Amino acid sequence: MLEHGGKLRQAAQRYGSKDWLDLSTGLNPNGYPAPALPADAWHRLPEHDPQLLQAAQRYYKAPRMLAVAGTQAAIQALPRLRAPSRVAVASPSYAEHLHHWSQHGHATSAVPYSELGAAVADADVLVVCNPNNPTGACVPRAQLLEWAAALAARGGWLVVDEAFADTDGAHSVADATQAPGLVVLRSVGKFFGLAGVRLGFVAAQEAILAPLADLLGPWAVSGPAQQVARAALEDSAWQQAAQARLQADGARLRALLARHGLASHGTALFQWWPEAQAEALHDHMAQRGIWVRLFPQAARGIRLGLPPDEAAWQRLELAFNEWTNR
Structure with a gap:
């Protein structure tokens, strides 16, 4: 690990x-102070709660989202949804991205933030943490949308990890994920301090979210986690x-x-x-x-x-x- x-x-x-x-x-x-939960939260199989997704979509301003067991689950699964691709990962950043894209037949490269623009021309997938962990570097929203359009024109993806974007969402592109090939990861673990519930969200088109949901399988997010996260997302x-x-x-x-x-x-x-x-x-x-x-x-x-x-x-x-x- x-x-x-x-x-x-x-x-x-x-x-x-x-x-x-x-x-x-x-x-x-x-x-966030987790509320007391009803007893059946611990005894029922966890159905997907549409009200949780509605709360997440309002909070993150995203048109469509999928709840996952922490963004780590999506980081591990997304590389399995593509045929072998050329993948550029912003570096340095959260190391799990490069680690998992380096598997499953992909050709990966670690690219300094200052060289990301040049890397778009030769990549099928670009992965960026925005703001970056650990350096705090940020790519402007307009630049991200330009890169997303260029990648999508040839069937590529732009994956933006916005786990630390809650305290400054000026460069978030979650609201633009109706565009093809743009994937945004959001987490309740950082700003809400709820890392232990293991819950995050993926914003993207249904063409990406549906196979991702199939890959992650049923009951991917626990019932208690869904209830705690919904309370946090609705507590303005x-x-x-x-x-x-x-x-x-x-x-x-x-x-x-x-x-x-x-x-x-x-x-x-x-x-x-x-x-x-x-x-x-x-x-x-x-x-x-x-x-x-x-x-x-x-x-x-x-x-x-x-x-x-x-x-x-x-x-x-x-x-x-x-x-x-x-």
Whole structure:
């Protein structure tokens, strides 16, 4: 398996049991409070809830969507829906995309964000995280739509992973997925902080969603996950309050890093910066019970999520003070 954030058990095995502050995932640390569920949610086979899809389509402004067991399920399945193709994957980005397109007979290439435009001419499929994880890089909406049209003209796809787009949807193309070959992935795990329910959505034309649904099979998303996600997607008051808090906390994290001479990039949910002493800083934080995300190779650097409360902010500040003054 590829390396991901989280894995506090692994941290404890290496550094000992601590009161861990997990900043490694980039999730909303004050996620949506899941409502109590009726007993039959746990005992019935999970039918697809049309009201969940309606709520998702309103929230994401997408004309048609399919609920999946986390966008990871779609990332693994989409490469199986095409004959062997030339696939360009934006790099560095969420590593699961390149990993799964590299299987099933596809010819893949990792393409820097600055070279994506040139790659469109020679690709059948282009995969872009927008905003990017971990660097926060963004491709303008107009550019994405131009690439989607060029790829679709020859039967190609543009796959846009918008898992971190909730806090700044200016470049989202979910509303344009009535166009052929444009596939958008959205997640309730990041902004809503509901990673544990394993639920996401794919927006695309029915020509893509129908075979994807067939491939994923019946009961792909649990009943409890559907009910919790529907409540979150329909709760506009919570969404507005969360947006305000995340924007403020994101600015606070950027300012904290800047005080220590770190020019970071990211979203309201996380910050990343290239770090020459990435392993040493990761170890420094872990020794203090703060688990951050280390990128030792591609996108070499450190990614930090948001602290959940004031005590955690102070703890992070102290750790950076000790790092700077070591």
